[in-house]
Amino acid sequence: MTQPPMTPHLLADITALIERVLASVTEVAEAMTAVAAAARAGRRPLRRADLTALRPVVTKVLARHRGFAAGAGVVLAPDALADAPRCIDWWWADQGIGQLEVDLDPASAEFYDYTTTEWYREPARTGRPCIAGPYVDYICTHKYTFTVSVPVVDDARFVGVAGADILAGEVERMLLPGLSMPGRANGPAVLVSGDGRVIASGTASIVPGTVLRPGGPVTAAGPLPWVLLSGPALVDAAGR
Amino acid sequence: MAPPALTTVRARTLFTPLDTGGRADTVTRRLAQAIRLGLLLDGERLPAESQLAGQLGVSTVTLREALATLRTMGLVETRRGRGGGSFVRAPGDPGRLERPLRLLSLHELTDIGDHRAAIAGTAARLAAERALPADVTMLREHAERLRGAAALTERRRADARLHIEIAATAQSPRLTREEMDLWSEIGDLVWLPMEGMDVAPAARDHDRLIDAIEARAPERAREIAERHVAAETARLLDLRLSLHHG
Numbered sequence: 349m350t351q352p353p354m355t356p357h358l359l360a361d362i363t364a365l366i367e368r369v370l371a372s373v374t375e376v377a378e379a380m381t382a383v384a385a386a387a388r389a390g391r392r393p394l395r396r397a398d399l400t401a402l403r404p405v406v407t408k409v410l411a412r413h414r415g416f417a418a419g420a421g422v423v424l425a426p427d428a429l430a431d432a433p434r435c436i437d438w439w440w441a442d443q444g445i446g447q448l449e450v451d452l453d454p455a456s457a458e459f460y461d462y463t464t465t466e467w468y469r470e471p472a473r474t475g476r477p478c479i480a481g482p483y484v485d486y487i488c489t490h491k492y493t494f495t496v497s498v499p500v501v502d503d504a505r506f507v508g509v510a511g512a513d514i515l516a517g518e519v520e521r522m523l524l525p526g527l528s529m530p531g532r533a534n535g536p537a538v539l540v541s542g543d544g545r546v547i548a549s550g551t552a553s554i555v556p557g558t559v560l561r562p563g564g565p566v567t568a569a570g571p572l573p574w575v576l577l578s579g580p581a582l583v584d585a586a587g588r
Numbered sequence: 589m590a591p592p593a594l595t596t597v598r599a600r601t602l603f604t605p606l607d608t609g610g611r612a613d614t615v616t617r618r619l620a621q622a623i624r625l626g627l628l629l630d631g632e633r634l635p636a637e638s639q640l641a642g643q644l645g646v647s648t649v650t651l652r653e654a655l656a657t658l659r660t661m662g663l664v665e666t667r668r669g670r671g672g673g674s675f676v677r678a679p680g681d682p683g684r685l686e687r688p689l690r691l692l693s694l695h696e697l698t699d700i701g702d703h704r705a706a707i708a709g710t711a712a713r714l715a716a717e718r719a720l721p722a723d724v725t726m727l728r729e730h731a732e733r734l735r736g737a738a739a740l741t742e743r744r745r746a747d748a749r750l751h752i753e754i755a756a757t758a759q760s761p762r763l764t765r766e767e768m769d770l771w772s773e774i775g776d777l778v779w780l781p782m783e784g785m786d787v788a789p790a791a792r793d794h795d796r797l798i799d800a801i802e803a804r805a806p807e808r809a810r811e812i813a814e815r816h817v818a819a820e821t822a823r824l825l826d827l828r829l830s831l832h833h834g
Contacts, residue, residue, distance in 0.1 A: 394693075449643060466722075484756040484764045491761050508832055543720050557759030 358526040358537070359570045362519060366572065367498050369417055369501065369512050370477055377500045377510035378530040379405045380422050384502035389574040394432030394507075399437045409512065410441040417441075419448065419513035423462050425472070428507045436462060440488055440513075446475070448488050460487065467495035471509045474500050479572060481546060482516040482557070492516035492557070520556060523548040534579035540572040544585075551577075553586070560585040595714060612785030615644055615654035623663050627772075629741065630678040634664070637674075688830055689777055689802075695698050697828055700774055705814045707766045708751060712813035714758035716806040718728070723757045724802045727796075731794045735787060743787060750794060757801070772782040780821055 379402050387394040402422060409420050421438030422479050429435050462515040470478035481494035497511035527537045527550030534550040536550030544559045554560065562577060563584040568577040577585055622628045633639055641651040655674055661801035665799045691747035715723070730753055747823075755764040771778075793816040799826035800809035 395675065446645075482759075484759060484761050486752065486756060486761075486764050486768065492759070543722075545720065547717075557718060559720060 352512060356521070357538075358576070359522070359574075360571070362522045363520070363570050363572055365416065366479070366514065366519075368585065369413055369514060370498070372412060372417075373420070373477075373498050373510050373512050375418060376402065376405050376422060376512075377498045380500045380507065381502045384428075384500070384507050387583065388503060389495035394428060395431050396429055396435060399435070400434060401438075403438060406437075406439050407445060410439060410445060413512070414441060416518050417512040418491065418493070418513060421448070421512065422508055422510045423468055424508040426463065433544050434462075435508075436460075438488065440473040444511055448489060466475055466493075467497040467511055468509055471497050471499040472506060475506075482519075482545060489513050489515065495508055495521065516556070524550070526550075527572050532578070537581075538582055539569070540575050540585075542568070542575070544556060547574060554582075561588040563588065602739055612645065612650050612653040612657070615646055617656045618644075619654065619658055620661065620663055623676055628676045628678070630676055632676045634674040634676065689824070689832045690779075690831055692828065694828060697821065697824050698771075698795060701817060701824070704770055704774070704821070705817040707755070707763055707770060708817050709810045709814040711751075711758045711760065711763045711767065712801065713754040713756050713806040713810035714760060714763070716801045716804055717810040718759050719757050719801050720803075724798065725758065726803065727753055727798045731791065731798060734794065737787070740779050744775045747778065747790065750773050754797075754801070779826055789819075793819075 358377075364470075379584065380399075383398050384394055387398060399422070406420050411412040419438060419440040421436065423438065425430075426434055432452075433454075434452040435451055436448060436452065440448055441445055453459060454461070463472075466480035467478055470476075470480065477496065477498045479494055479496050482492050485491060485495075486494035491492050493516055494514040495511050496514060497509045499520075500507040501508055523539060527539065527548055529550070532550075538551065538554050538560065539547045539548040540560050541547055544561055546554060546556050546558050546560060548556060560577065562581065562583070563574065566575045566577075566581075568574060597662040619628070628634075634641065637648050637651055637655075641648045644651065653666055655666065659666060661678055664674050665677050666672070719727075728752065730746065730750040734743060735749060737746045748767075751771065752764060753766045753769040758764075793812060796810060797812045797816065801813055
């Protein structure tokens with residue numbers, strides 16, 4: 349599928365912003381790697397208390413992206429820590445900053461198994477950054493959310509992931525003018541995630557959260573794994 | 589972060605930092621409510637005072653004051669020494685479980701059922717329109733977890749979790765929150781009459797509901813969800829009446 353000529357411009361701002369969040373998340377990941385490397389160099393086990401060293405970095409990141417990223421932190425691979433089989437060190441930013449509390453006891457009925465989530469599994473599997481969502485995040489932000497995550501690796505060992513939650517509403521707000529721009533050669537455009545979930549739409553007849561099923565092969569509209577649909581391709585996908 | 593646990597209901601009820609001006613009474617109320625809702629179970633050990641105080645965003649002095657009140661109320665027991673700490677006291681006598689049901693009139697029970705049907709029905713319809721294959725797989729896993737849940741509290745949580753996930757599959761934060769609020773309010777009641785009963789009928793409803801979601805059959809999904817809630821409501825009304833006569 350050929351991309352409309354204005355594609356790069358349309359996604360330029362949001363791509364740049366998400367890449368800045370990705371750079372921030374990478375900072376958190378590097379801080380985590382440093383913590384793990386320091387423990388390894390000192391020939392002592394990595395402990396939960398060591399994670400307090402990340403707090404200034406995470407706080408800085410949340411302040412930097414206030415209003416756009418609503419949470420950030422690290423999630424450890426099972427058994428990465430000597431004194432906790434699983435660990436989430438995640439912070440949310442709203443009026444203030446608070447630490448996320450979840451139940452990580454596998455024997456508990458409320459057990460939160462983060463290893464099954466897309467934002468953990470993908471970086472663990474591929475060794476590459478991931479942008480998961482949008483999805484209803486009822487654990488941390490309680491909003492429609494994307495999670496950007498990167499793997500944390502120390503000495504070739506996967507330690508966990510660092511990540512940040514991005515509010516889907518903010519992403520849509522930035523995209524809306526471009527998608528609905530009157531006079532677009534191809535009519536209104538719709539941005540969907542790689543699996544077809546509508547992220548933002550320039551037409552009221554297709555709303556965010558619904559699923560479009562493109563008829564033919566699609567190409568990512570830039571560095572993000574998102575696809576822009578407009579014109580006949582959009583009509584075709586919407587009819588399925 | 590991603591789909592999962594009912595943790596949030598617990599975290600929100602229990603561990604949301606208190607506004608300034610909160611203090612001992614608020615802590616007391618919140619912990620008492622968590623015990624009443626079964627979020628904290630009989631015999632469960634509370635986190636260390638400093639940790640719990642930190643999670644609630646109050647000083648240890650304030651927390652101790654709240655714990656003293658809860659001890660007076662008989663909801664918490666503090667043991668000294670090795671293996672000591674504060675433990676939840678919520679003895680499981682049937683009378684205690686029935687009490688919340690006695691407090692509700694038949695009209696109130698009907699009203700709760702109507703509210704649940706509206707939320708669950710719409711969530712099911714939208715989930716059928718909006719589910720991706722991965723969502724269906726996840727819902728089936730939760731349905732399976734409920735089927736395998738032996739203890740009542742475990743069933744309640746698995747059931748709540750499944751319905752919350754259906755609302756999340758509908759891509760609606762508001763419906764998800766409504767389900768979470770409804771389940772923290774009535775979760776105990778839903779499984780109350782099920783003591784010693786079979787989990788199979790509910791499991792069958794859930795399977796059919798997930799089938800409809802997978803088949804992208806919104807109206808069928810909505811109807812199954814509404815009937816499921818209606819059946820549970822009818823059972824609660826029967827039980828409420830039997831309490832009245834008993």
